[in-house]
Amino acid sequence: MPPATTALVVLDLVGVLAFAVNGAMTAIRTARLDIVGVITLGTITALGGGFIRDIFLDDLPPATFRDWRYLAVAALGAFIAFLLSKRLERLARPINVLDAAGLSLFAVTGTLKGLEAGLGVAQSIILGGVTAVGGGTLRDVLLREIPAILYSGLYLIPALVAAGITAIVFSAGLHPLPWTVVAAVMCFTIRMIGVRYDLNAPRPRL
Template sequence: MSTAHLLLALDLAGVFAFALDGALTAMRRTTLDLFGVVALGVVTATGGGMLRDVLLGQLPPASLRTWYYLAVATLGALVAFRAHALLTRMARPLLVFDTLGLSLFAVTGAQVALEAGVGPGQAVLFGGLTAVGGGTLRDVLVRQVPGVLTGGLYAVPALVGAAVAVLGPLAGGRELAWALAGAAVCAGLRVGGVLRGWRAPRAPRATPHGPGEPEGG
């Protein structure tokens, strides 16, 4: 199997994992019917890739040019809807599926950007966008503050994983090996952030100005 086919397999695995995550999150936070659960699962699984492709000028996006992205996303959401009682009994199921999707999309999104002709720095950013874009759209649709904005390690692991996948081959070695290494680094940081409480630095809370005090510095 060629590297391109392996990267496609990783991308589809990420789609399936994020569809599970999105559908389970929808059922936990809202009371949606089957259509609503599947819709949120598909948005979570394909939203980041669509944003990336639109910004890269690759239209229509990959998930609309082929049948298998939407099919895999729909399958993942249906599995979550049918087996949600079993999946929710697992230890931290949302963390598992979210970490898989985040890690795989970070590296495959970066690779797609590189193939589109952007530079390494831009590819890292596109990898991060692919990883967090779908989950952000999902959170907006269920009227939650997006996880990427709440201070937990979410975007940072995606960017670090994408950087490993993009910059590693420049030092030598196989592209696929570095992609897997990047996914592993992303997963390790994400899980460590949740289990050990690692957080990105928070902005200090603004102090209200007293009457007559200037607002500018």
Template sequence: MPEPSGSTLMLALDLAGTFAFGLSGALAGVRARLDLYGVVVLAAVVGLAGGITRDILLGALPPATFSDWRYLATVVCAALLTFFAHPTLERFSRPVAVFDAAGLSLFCVTGATKALDFQVGAVQAVLLGVITATGGGMLRDVLVREIPTVLRNELYAVPALVGASIVVAASKLGHDPGVASVAAAATCFLIRLASLRFGIELPTAPTDRDKPPDR
């Protein structure tokens, strides 16, 4: 089985993304008034679903989540931290969105990188980066009965698409993978936060409700 490029760096980014998404899922669980078990489950779903989907599509079996205990330990730590310290975390502005943006930026990098290690094409690697980054957040929203963020008009998949594309382009051009990974993650993170701060959205199809009233 292929080893990830710069395996130590990729593992660190993967675990950091798992932790960030775990915090995002756990905070959503606390806000939905779930019990401790529910908070842990939601943190695990958000933190692990994207990576599991990626590994299954690549044929990397068993998925890293089940072959490396650190992934499960990371999401459990994120869930427990959130459950007992959520008043402190809630003091930050829009904590779920920030943690979600961090997970999004890290997972689009690790997803695309692992796909390249398995010798898939450039387009497929970008798509797997996006799937890795958005899969957990989509399940989180479904479980708390919200329309998934990735399906709404705000920028969510687009930042992941940009980040994954940077990773793939840098690999094809022979640039340093470590520098490319940091640049891609930072770009994705900044685009996501800028879209939230300035209300940048994708266009939606016009409906009858958008028409001016008849006079």
């Protein structure tokens, strides 16, 4: 396995872990689910984006299902969140931080996977966005919340920024690794600024 691919898998697994803990914590806070519900929702949040990505890419069975490491990291992350729920409950911020981290990492890895599969630049950027927001959208639908992607302006936009940087760097033939870190950090920063100041994109004039 070439080093770039290894790095990509590591970034992907960190994203899976962040979303697994986030999904599990959301399950605990929002709906008072039991351990099965917490682990299920954490796993769906963690693996859902990659699942939708792989349907788009016709890379089935999905990589997140074929490769046991994804399943193990997702279930383990959700289980740890369940065990620590009493302590995590007091901290409201980690849910947003973990969501922003997963968003940033999946935007980058989803875009790279699309580019490596030979998709066009526009399609790869869209694929990065879908990968980034897919898991959280499934999480919100299952909990009967309106998905963040629809009402929170600075959610999809930072993901597309990171996806765009990744696609440009890749197309320019640069070694993607350092730049993907820059792209992910930028996405994370924009997202957290949006959360902190409750910023949104323009609304329709009615």
